[in-house]
Amino acid sequence: AQSVTQLDSQVPVFEEAPVELRCNYSSSVSVYLFWYVQYPNQGLQLLLKYLSGSTLVKGINGFEAEFNKSQTSFHLRKPSVHISDTAEYFCAVNSGYSTLTFGKGTMLLVSP
Amino acid sequence: DVKVTQSSRYLVKRTGEKVFLECVQDMDHENMFWYRQDPGLGLRLIYFSYDVKMKEKGDIPEGYSVSREKKERFSLILESASTNQTSMYLCASSGALEAFFGQGTRLTVV
Numbered sequence: 719a720q721s722v723t724q725l726d727s728q729v730p731v732f733e734e735a736p737v738e739l740r741c742n743y744s745s746s747v748s749v750y751l752f753w754y755v756q757y758p759n760q761g762l763q764l765l766l767k768y769l770s771g772s773t774l775v776k777g778i779n780g781f782e783a784e785f786n787k788s789q790t791s792f793h794l795r796k797p798s799v800h801i802s803d804t805a806e807y808f809c810a811v812n813s814g815y816s817t818l819t820f821g822k823g824t825m826l827l828v829s830p
Numbered sequence: 831d832v833k834v835t836q837s838s839r840y841l842v843k844r845t846g847e848k849v850f851l852e853c854v855q856d857m858d859h860e861n862m863f864w865y866r867q868d869p870g871l872g873l874r875l876i877y878f879s880y881d882v883k884m885k886e887k888g889d890i891p892e893g894y895s896v897s898r899e900k901k902e903r904f905s906l907i908l909e910s911a912s913t914n915q916t917s918m919y920l921c922a923s924s925g926a927l928e929a930f931f932g933q934g935t936r937l938t939v940v
Contacts, residue, residue, distance in 0.1 A: 754931075760934070
């Protein structure tokens with residue numbers, strides 16, 4: 719079985735500050751990892767993904783994430799956030815069986 | 831561009847009604863999914879389908895059924911809507927690993 723834990727339900731941050739959203743996963747097999755973003759009243763949009771290769775992956779809107787196999791983590795980072803980054807962020811894992819398992823989400827609140 | 835289209839953005843239905851939520855994808859994907867999203871609970875998988883006429887239960891299938899008669903279309907059916915099925919419903923499709931989502935249907939059962 720696979721599972722995802724997002725440790726923070728809400729992260730408040732000031733504009734232009736750096737941010738890290740934490741994600742830990744558990745799986746008994748090799749995993750593929752994803753971060754999705756959801757703006758208010760919208761569906762989910764893929765931010766970035768780790769399938770194989772370099773453990774540091776870059777996504778859209780200046781976000782990046784690092785896959786750490788020993789710590790079973792896939793934390794999302796951005797060096798300087800904007801007001802427009804305010805949204806809910808979901809970490810997800812796929813163990814290769816075609817179904818994604820999602821974390822409960824982290825609400826990023828960026829204030830001026 | 832990849833497109834997953836859900837037939838309604840907002841729906842209000844009465845308790846006991848039969849409700850159909852429709853989803854269409856234009857990517858020729860094998861796999862399609864229905865998730866339910868509730869505050870603090872994230873996305874929970876209701877049903878998925880990996881081929882026409884094939885379906886598998888997800889984590890919370892009770893009170894729901896699905897239909898996939900054509901590859902591009904995946905329908906979620908609430909046989910007798912109840913107030914605890916008030917939620918945001920998200921459809922997704924996937925060719926292999928990555929899923930693409932529709933805009934969601936916010937269903938209110940009164």
